[in-house]
Amino acid sequence: MEWTVEAISYLTSLGCAESSATSSDRNVSAVSQQAGNAPGIPFEVWPKLESTIQIYNIPFKIPGSRTDRELLHFYCSEAAQCLSRFSDSTLWTQLILQRSQHQPVIRNSLVALSSLYREYLKVGSNQLGNSPKTIQLMAKSHKQLSTYLLTPGASPEAALVCSLIFYVFECLVGNTKQAIWHLDRGLELLKNYWVDDPNLLAKMDPIYPQLKIIFCHLDVHASIFSWERMPVLKLASQDHISGLSDAVPEQFSGIFDIEQTLVTLQNWKTNHLMSTVVHKGAHLQELPIEIAQERLQLERQLQLFEAAIERFRLQNDGQTMNSQDRQRIMLLHCQALIFHGVLLENIILNEEDTKTPMEAYCKFEFALEQIAFLISDFESSNGSKSEHREFTVSTNLVAMLYFVCFKTRDRNLLEKALSMMNSSLYSARDGLWDSRKAFLVVQSVLSEKDSLRSEEGSDMRLEDVGSDVIDTSCGLDEVFCALRIEDEVN
Structure with a gap:
């Protein structure tokens, strides 16, 4: 596939701008330089993987360190299925893995994802996002993609896969603004190549329809999370x-x-x-x-x-x-x-x-x-x-319960949705949506509603009660801060 001027522009912003965007958001350079010698900040903050694996659950041989193989083993054995829960697992369990065999830039990003995901299960988003090791892993992946995109054989496929993986990176650490930034870069590339020319999909191998469908889902998810963000794509004719x-x-x-x-x-x-x-x-x-x-x-x-x-x-x-x-x-x-x-x-x-x-x-x-x-x-x-943290990419379960709570005037429905958020999905994160934060936001607005006189509040939706803070441009995280809720998450 030939690279158009537009595509090069998309990929330049996707690859080269990522490092600066992430650095400005988290002061990557400063943290990386100080992490090794600053008092009280140990650089190696994560324990090493257990070295007891006898047979690796990886369908191909890979170069690199034993740690990389162990992380890919973890990805194949557990992470891929968890990421795609309740969805078609083909993209995560087969297609991306196949590309990683021959595309080092995808493989390296997948190793980083496995490492971040594994640590997320232990410590959650807050601690993960504040770890110098996390920042180093993400910055390294961005740099590798930036370098790859300057090579003559660089493909839009690798850029799309990496932008999706980087979106998951940011969701894992709870940086929703940066997650949407990565998503939008991938969506612009997708729009340029395939949505504007649907017939092109028929000529491609199986990864393209799978990539298209997940990007389409995430485009909608980002817009219902950040209420002022219009979807990048328009799919209805x-x-x-x-x-x-x-x-x-x-x-x-x-x-x-x-x-x-x-x-x-x-x-x-x-x-x-x-x-x-x-x-x-x-x-x-x-x-x-x-x-x-x-x-x-x-x-x-x-x-x-x-x-x-x-x-x-x-x-x-x-x-x-x-x-x-x-x-x-x-x-x-x-x-x-x-x-x-x-x-x-x-x-x-x-x-x-x-x-x-x-x-x-x-x-x-x-x-x-x-x-x-x-x-x-x-x-x-x-x-x-499961009694452990859960992370999925695109179920939208948390968002669905959240919107039922805010849209209904039926108190029984509201309490049922809130109960599910606080029990079945208590420690879940689905992409941009953190269930615990969503629960605390609903609980806070519900308390405000209940404090109103009965004739004022009985027939009001939570959406109407909290309209001064709910209608924000940056989604759940901004609402959480605006309500000044004590951060009990993680």
Whole structure:
């Protein structure tokens, strides 16, 4: 593939600017120089891996140190499956690993990811982010990519994979602003090559559709985390938006088809609501006609999606379906229900319309039941409930519970979602979203609501109570700071 001027620009910012961006954010140079001799800051802050591995669970021979092999063994044995929990594991367990065999820049980034992930499980985001060793590992990976991108054979594939890995780096240490920065660099490259020319995907090997789908998911996740960030991608066609054709097929061909359709609807809904935020709170009959028509068209497509996924589940219920596929379908269904419920709250006809809000709450309630069953099914299929920190990349489970809490007027629904956040997902982090922080934010705003006189607060959503701090541009972390919550996380 030839490099265009635009692509070189994207990759220059992705590779060369990363080091400066990360350095300015964490003072990498100063910390690195001082770490070795500053009093009270031991440079080797992490214990070494146990050297008892007899057979490495790595499907190919790799050069490098024994430590690198042990970290890749850990990645293959544990980390890859955990990162992709409730999702298609192909990208993390197979495709990226295959690329790492022949691409040292990917392999080195994967080794760093394994090291960071392993330490995250022990100490959590706060301690991990403050460790000089962490900063050194991340800066080294950025420099290696920057050097690689200057070579004649540099490929966009390696740049995309590394930008995804760097996004996970930053999520692990809790630096959401920098995580979104890395994500946006990858999205611009993806948009330049493949989203603008969908037919190109058919000519590529299996990693490209997998990379596209996860970047599309993360684009939506970043926009619902940071409310002023418009999605980089626009996936719905003009025919879909105008109603000339349906975005949802009559019948899904498989789980990947379900996922592609859902992320298109999620992207469409997010772009639509964010581009019309000036009309937030307006009833449907008060909206400009073109906005109202698009909103109703989108709602119809979500109805079609839910009907189609129900048919797919019924048709495959009697067939042999492994637990991973069953959980994956369940998660996609939950995501659709939550997004549909949020949209319904934005198409209330007038003040007398009580039917539409009730439909939204029914969606939320069904989604919570499905999430509870999903977590229970996972624990059952894996033998026990995990008591350790959990990290996933793209389930959106924490965000879904958070939005139910803020969107509903039903106290029972709110308390159910809050309880799940504080029990089943107590120590979980899903990409940008930290469950403990989300729980503490909801709890803080709920306390404020309960302090109001009953006639003022009884019918208010948490979103309305905390609107002065909730509507922030930098997401959950900024809300957490604005509410001055004591940092109990980690």
